[in-house]
Amino acid sequence: MHELGKLLMVLGLALTAAGFLLWLGVGRTWFGRLPGDIQFQRAGFSFYFPITTCIVISLILMLIFWLLRR
Numbered sequence: 001m002h003e004l005g006k007l008l009m010v011l012g013l014a015l016t017a018a019g020f021l022l023w024l025g026v027g028r029t030w031f032g033r034l035p036g037d038i039q040f041q042r043a044g045f046s047f048y049f050p051i052t053t054c055i056v057i058s059l060i061l062m063l064i065f066w067l068l069r070r
Contacts, residue, residue, distance in 0.1 A: 036052030 034050070034052040034056065038047075038049040038051060040047040
């Protein structure tokens with residue numbers, strides 16, 4: 001069981017690092033600005049909810065985990 005804990009820690013750190021690098025690399029390009037993402041801007045107020053981007057990421061992760069499970 002001790003080895004499983006180490007594996008989970010390493011995988012968590014790797015996913016965190018990959019997410020950070022993706023965040024730095026992608027920034028404000030097309031991936032965070034898909035059609036369907038909700039964005040409101042008013043004087044002194046800005047709201048952005050990337051609903052389409054969340055759905056795309058969810059589908060990609062679901063496909064990856066499904067492939068890994070087989």
